[in-house]
Amino acid sequence: MTREGIAASLPGRRPQRPGSASTENAGGTGFWSDARVERLLGAIACLVLLIILGMIGFVFSKAWPSFADNGLAWFGSGGDVDLQLEDIFNSPSNPAAYVYTLRAWPLLWGTFVVTAGAVLIGIVFALFAAIFIVEFAPRQVNRVLEPVVRLLAAVPSVVYGLIGILVIVPWVGEHLISLERKESVSNVVQLDGASIGVGILILTVMIVPIMIAIVVDALRAVPRGWTEGAAALGANRWRVTWTIAVRTARPAIVAAAVLATARALGEAIMLSMVAGSASFAPNPIDGITFFFEPTRPLASALVENVEGLSVVPFGQTLFAFAAVLLVSSMFLSLAGFTAKQSMRKYGVRP
Amino acid sequence: MIRMRSLAVVALALCAALATAASASAATITLSGSTSVAPLATKLAKTFVNQPQNKGKVKFVILQGGSDIGITDVSRGRVTLGMSSRDPKPADPGGIVFNKIARDAVCVVTNPSNPIASLSQQQIQDIFSGRIRSWSQVPGASASGPIDLVVRTAASGTQDAFQNIFMGQTLRVAGSATTKSSNGLQAQTIKSDPNAIGYASFHFSHGLFSVPYLGVPCTLRNAKSGQYAGSRNFYLVSRGTATGVAQKFIQFARSAKAQALVSSDWVPLR
Numbered sequence: 001m002t003r004e005g006i007a008a009s010l011p012g013r014r015p016q017r018p019g020s021a022s023t024e025n026a027g028g029t030g031f032w033s034d035a036r037v038e039r040l041l042g043a044i045a046c047l048v049l050l051i052i053l054g055m056i057g058f059v060f061s062k063a064w065p066s067f068a069d070n071g072l073a074w075f076g077s078g079g080d081v082d083l084q085l086e087d088i089f090n091s092p093s094n095p096a097a098y099v100y101t102l103r104a105w106p107l108l109w110g111t112f113v114v115t116a117g118a119v120l121i122g123i124v125f126a127l128f129a130a131i132f133i134v135e136f137a138p139r140q141v142n143r144v145l146e147p148v149v150r151l152l153a154a155v156p157s158v159v160y161g162l163i164g165i166l167v168i169v170p171w172v173g174e175h176l177i178s179l180e181r182k183e184s185v186s187n188v189v190q191l192d193g194a195s196i197g198v199g200i201l202i203l204t205v206m207i208v209p210i211m212i213a214i215v216v217d218a219l220r221a222v223p224r225g226w227t228e229g230a231a232a233l234g235a236n237r238w239r240v241t242w243t244i245a246v247r248t249a250r251p252a253i254v255a256a257a258v259l260a261t262a263r264a265l266g267e268a269i270m271l272s273m274v275a276g277s278a279s280f281a282p283n284p285i286d287g288i289t290f291f292f293e294p295t296r297p298l299a300s301a302l303v304e305n306v307e308g309l310s311v312v313p314f315g316q317t318l319f320a321f322a323a324v325l326l327v328s329s330m331f332l333s334l335a336g337f338t339a340k341q342s343m344r345k346y347g348v349r350p
Numbered sequence: 351m352i353r354m355r356s357l358a359v360v361a362l363a364l365c366a367a368l369a370t371a372a373s374a375s376a377a378t379i380t381l382s383g384s385t386s387v388a389p390l391a392t393k394l395a396k397t398f399v400n401q402p403q404n405k406g407k408v409k410f411v412i413l414q415g416g417s418d419i420g421i422t423d424v425s426r427g428r429v430t431l432g433m434s435s436r437d438p439k440p441a442d443p444g445g446i447v448f449n450k451i452a453r454d455a456v457c458v459v460t461n462p463s464n465p466i467a468s469l470s471q472q473q474i475q476d477i478f479s480g481r482i483r484s485w486s487q488v489p490g491a492s493a494s495g496p497i498d499l500v501v502r503t504a505a506s507g508t509q510d511a512f513q514n515i516f517m518g519q520t521l522r523v524a525g526s527a528t529t530k531s532s533n534g535l536q537a538q539t540i541k542s543d544p545n546a547i548g549y550a551s552f553h554f555s556h557g558l559f560s561v562p563y564l565g566v567p568c569t570l571r572n573a574k575s576g577q578y579a580g581s582r583n584f585y586l587v588s589r590g591t592a593t594g595v596a597q598k599f600i601q602f603a604r605s606a607k608a609q610a611l612v613s614s615d616w617v618p619l620r
Contacts (some may be wrong), residue, residue, distance in 0.1 A: 082503075082504065082527075083522060083525060086504035086522075089415075089416070089504040090504075092419070165535070165539070169542065170542035170543070173543060179494075183484075183496055186483050186484070186526075187483060190496060190497075192528065192539070192546065193542075193543070277528050277530055277531070278526065278527065279525075280526075294528060303531065304503050304530075304531030305504065305505050305531070306505075307503070307505035307506060307531075311414060311505070314504075314505065
């Protein structure tokens with residue numbers, strides 16, 4: 001139940017295809033005749049497609065040596081990613097002797113933990129905040145709340161990163177992590193405050209505004225008759241919202257989650273600043289310590305190592321990171337699309 | 351339609367003209383090697399290219415990859431000049447000439463609340479390789495608890511410098527170290543963590559405590575006088591004695607004018 005759904009149901013919103021009516025008065029409209037405009041816009045749309053295809057082709061052709069050399073072990077674990085990257089960086093200049101050995105599991109796991117954590121917490125927050133805005137908030141509150149939410153969505157991630165590294169990370173390092181906790185793991189990993197916990201926290205703050213905006217639009221678009229009908233049957237406001245509005249808006253909630261996941265996956269700068277920048281795979285068995293352990297998501301690894309792009313095998317390894325990110329975000333939008341489809345099938349969409 | 355087509359043709363012609371103008375019979379100097387030297391070489395190259403007698407006549411291609419790559423490349427004639435941030439070694443290929451263009455110093459830095467009187471090379475190696483993991487094992491340290499290593503990513507020139515000066519060829523920084531992508535981030539992390547230790551070119555050591563190495567404080571003056579042992583040389587390596595444009599570039603790099611540029615971030619030759 002998004003805007004497009006409404007737009008499609010309105011008669012006359014679809015642009016008329018030129019050919020019948022428009023060609024007749026094509027001479028009258030001068031240079032911008034409909035036929036020409038259609039071709040031009042079509043070319044622009046096709047350009048987008050070409051750019052995406054070209055990008056995928058380029059990234060994969062660059063990344064191929066790294067995948068080919070490691071095989072599926074690329075995605076596995078073993079050794080220290082930082083040392084492996086150093087070896088790749090220092091490989092000899094002879095192309096036959098390039099070093100490619102990489103076991104990227106800590107980076108993949110870090111990406112997954114941070115993204116999943118932020119999206120799961122974020123979707124709950126966003127849903128309840130959106131319900132409040134649409135159903136419960138007084139008009140005066142909304143007048144402030146909604147612009148602020150949209151403003152928050154537009155804050156650049158570096159700003160969040162700066163706040164994180166200047167305020168939150170030192171605070172967590174000094175007050176939340178005890179010396180005993182630091183010492184208990186000091187042989188494996190160092191806890192200095194920069195951690196997946198802080199990463200998830202700030203990432204959640206970053207993605208929640210977008211999700212709120214999407215879910216609010218969806219809840220507003222629920223046909224009035226449906227909710228009023230339920231209210232007439234004696235259901236209270238919460239019950240109406242939860243059983244009718246939220247259910248109707250499910251595709252939008254999925255869309256919000258997908259969009260937020262895409263943003264979280266690609267977030268590099270902020271996470272490289274606050275998530276610890278150690279190629280370590282945090283272990284959930286560690287209990288509370290897990291949230292204080294550092295990690296480095298793929299996108300951050302990409303940004304942090306971009307200095308070495310001119311070293312051929314190192315550059316190819318970075319492109320392999322990019323390829324993995326590209327594929328996962330593609331699968332993500334595909335998954336979001338199918339999820340939306342199946343809900344439409346059950347008649348959730350009016 | 352015709353107007354559009356002619357526009358497109360004009361644009362294409364312009365592009366072509368620009369492309370050919372840029373590549374018109376310019377002498378090309380290719381450089382490869384140390385990432386630490388690369389920023390300096392880029393800076394020098396930009397000034398060199400803009401000199402009136404060289405304008406439009408000289409082009410630079412600068413590739414990076416570590417000192418050894420630069421040395422190998424130049425000895426095989428793949429590039430005009432190699433960039434090296436390490437001194438010549440007996441095992442280097444024969445027939446190459448190291449032309450010193452600048453010096454650089456690397457300081458070991460800690461949080462200002464943890465001033466250490468001095469560290470020896472052995473101590474630095476023990477700390478950074480993870481053999482010592484607690485500040486209680488470092489004499490003179492006022493911090494307590496585990497040591498937090500804050501280092502740079504593999505591609506960093508400072509990392510390369512630290513490795514060469516302090517760690518040697520075999521020892522490596524412990525895997526538990528936090529690796530930062532920029533000098534600024536590294537400095538900020540050390541500033542906010544009382545248990546942290548890292549390294550930085552002294553350009554970036556402001557606001558941090560620079561640990562004296564072998565008793566000599568890491569200052570610009572000590573680095574210039576050669577007393578501070580934690581400094582290394584920057585070289586442009588040529589195959590035999592440099593000739594032509596390459597020779598002119600090396601001469602320019604060693605000139606008083608270029609050395610003034612050097613002194614902004616590095617230690618000039620004089």
